Amino acid sequence: MAPLPGARCGFVGHHGCDVSVSPRSRSPLWRSLSARVEAAAPAKVPARERGSPVDALGPRQAPAAAELRPALALERVSHRYKAKVAVDDVSLHIASGEIVCLVGPSGCGKSTLLRLAAGLERLQQGTVAIAGKTIADPSASLPPERRGIGLVFQDFALFPHLTVLDNVRFGLNKLPPATQKERALAALKQVGMEAYAAAYPDALSGGQQQRVALARAMAPQPAVLLLDEPFSGLDTRLRETIRDETLHVLKQSGAATLVVTHDPEEAMFLADRIALMRDGRMVQVGKPVDLYTKPVCIFAASFFGEVNRLRGTVRQGRVETPVGSVPAARHADGTAVDVLIRPEGLRLSADPAAGPDGRLPYLARVEAARLLGRTSLVHLRVSDGQGGIHLHSRMPGQFLPEEDSHVSVTLDPQQAFVFSASDPM
Numbered sequence: 001m002a003p004l005p006g007a008r009c010g011f012v013g014h015h016g017c018d019v020s021v022s023p024r025s026r027s028p029l030w031r032s033l034s035a036r037v038e039a040a041a042p043a044k045v046p047a048r049e050r051g052s053p054v055d056a057l058g059p060r061q062a063p064a065a066a067e068l069r070p071a072l073a074l075e076r077v078s079h080r081y082k083a084k085v086a087v088d089d090v091s092l093h094i095a096s097g098e099i100v101c102l103v104g105p106s107g108c109g110k111s112t113l114l115r116l117a118a119g120l121e122r123l124q125q126g127t128v129a130i131a132g133k134t135i136a137d138p139s140a141s142l143p144p145e146r147r148g149i150g151l152v153f154q155d156f157a158l159f160p161h162l163t164v165l166d167n168v169r170f171g172l173n174k175l176p177p178a179t180q181k182e183r184a185l186a187a188l189k190q191v192g193m194e195a196y197a198a199a200y201p202d203a204l205s206g207g208q209q210q211r212v213a214l215a216r217a218m219a220p221q222p223a224v225l226l227l228d229e230p231f232s233g234l235d236t237r238l239r240e241t242i243r244d245e246t247l248h249v250l251k252q253s254g255a256a257t258l259v260v261t262h263d264p265e266e267a268m269f270l271a272d273r274i275a276l277m278r279d280g281r282m283v284q285v286g287k288p289v290d291l292y293t294k295p296v297c298i299f300a301a302s303f304f305g306e307v308n309r310l311r312g313t314v315r316q317g318r319v320e321t322p323v324g325s326v327p328a329a330r331h332a333d334g335t336a337v338d339v340l341i342r343p344e345g346l347r348l349s350a351d352p353a354a355g356p357d358g359r360l361p362y363l364a365r366v367e368a369a370r371l372l373g374r375t376s377l378v379h380l381r382v383s384d385g386q387g388g389i390h391l392h393s394r395m396p397g398q399f400l401p402e403e404d405s406h407v408s409v410t411l412d413p414q415q416a417f418v419f420s421a422s423d424p425m
């Protein structure tokens with residue numbers, strides 16, 4: 001996967017990540033808009049994707065390859081808040097049935113991009129298209145409620161004076177009453193909340209409210225679902241359960257889904273593709289495995305997990321480090337480089353014997369070892385001739401060598417990334 005045109009990993013610009021504006025803080029305008037949007041008329045999902053009335057909320061067929069035009073397409077979108085550039089020339093396509101997670105540090109422009117897709121922010125530059133039809137450009141814009149999108153926000157924005165059933169029915173008001181009820185109950189069933197149809201939102205837990213908000217967004221069968229930090233109001237344990245359930249529900253819905261999250265692990269868990277932003281720009285878009293194993297820059301490598309960072313110089317297409325040699329064919333001889341190694345890329349053995357090829361192993365002194373549950377984190381010191389370097393290794397299961405003992409280190413080159421030291425961060 002090549003870096004995106006114009007991707008600037010190290011773009012440390014005048015529009016830095018300064019103030020975070022969460023949807024919660026945008027009320028009351030935000031709330032009234034979100035209420036309007038969530039009350040949107042049934043969306044224009046192509047008939048073939050809707051299914052029969054019987055399977056209205058059942059699994060949809062995956063679209064044939066020829067039909068893979070993006071359900072949602074943002075083209076060269078930019079947005080400023082006065083002098084602040086929040087989104088800078090971003091393009092993103094999402095296919096029907098695909099889940100794309102938009103990640104990046106606080107203030108990098110994720111929510112702004114989602115709000116532009118939703119029509120909650122006037123488009124200043126670029127275009128937004130749904131199912132191949134341009135619905136917004138700087139001269140004209142379809143209002144949010146006519147875009148055929150479902151929205152779920154961080155605070156769920158349920159109507160407190162309506163029952164769960166009526167909350168979900170709200171967006172179906174153009175349908176005959178009997179169909180409204182049938183469709184709303186089916187949506188509630190899909191999220192496991194049909195037993196709570198008569199309850200009011202304040203009698204529900206956070207996780208239950210999130211499920212109702214998802215049912216409400218999905219009940220009109222929108223072609224596009226936009227979720228802004230949908231799990232961040234939930235405690236850690238509940239969040240894992242709810243996002244697992246949500247993944248299955250979203251996959252069944254067949255909608256093109258954009259999920260904003262600041263949590264890289266959540267993105268890895270949910271996404272078919274991840275779009276990583278920084279300072280308003282798109283840094284890298286790809287499958288989670290590609291972002292993790294083929295990061296295009298130091299920022300991308302560091303965003304998805306801890307990395308050990310070593311300095312080195314390229315000699316004959318490789319960099320020698322105190323824990324092993326790393327291929328660096330893309331860099332000219334003599335280039336000063338940063339080598340980033342994931343902790344799980346340093347495999348340890350408590351038996352520091354020579355390898356089968358008779359070569360002496362790379363050795364490290366154990367400074368501490370801690371069991372973290374499924375893995376053990378081992379703090380190491382390796383010699384670099386200048387006082388030593390501190391590194392972390394993450395080993396599967398229980399691996400707790402004695403403090404001050406020596407272990408041998410084998411470096412997995414697949415988990416080591418080399419970037420020119422002169423590249424921006």
Ligand SMILES: Nc1ncnc2c1ncn2[C@@H]1O[C@H](COP(=O)(O)OP(=O)(O)OP(=O)(O)O)[C@@H](O)[C@H]1O
Pocket residue numbers: 016017018019020021022081084085086104105106107108109110111112113262
């Ligand atoms: N209504 C606004 N007026 C002025 N500046 C804004 C407004 N909304 C957002 N910004 C600024 O635009 C930038 C991008 O904000 P945005 O909310 O899109 O980022 P984000 O990545 O979603 O952040 P977070 O993860 O903290 O929600 C930030 O610097 C923010 O301060």
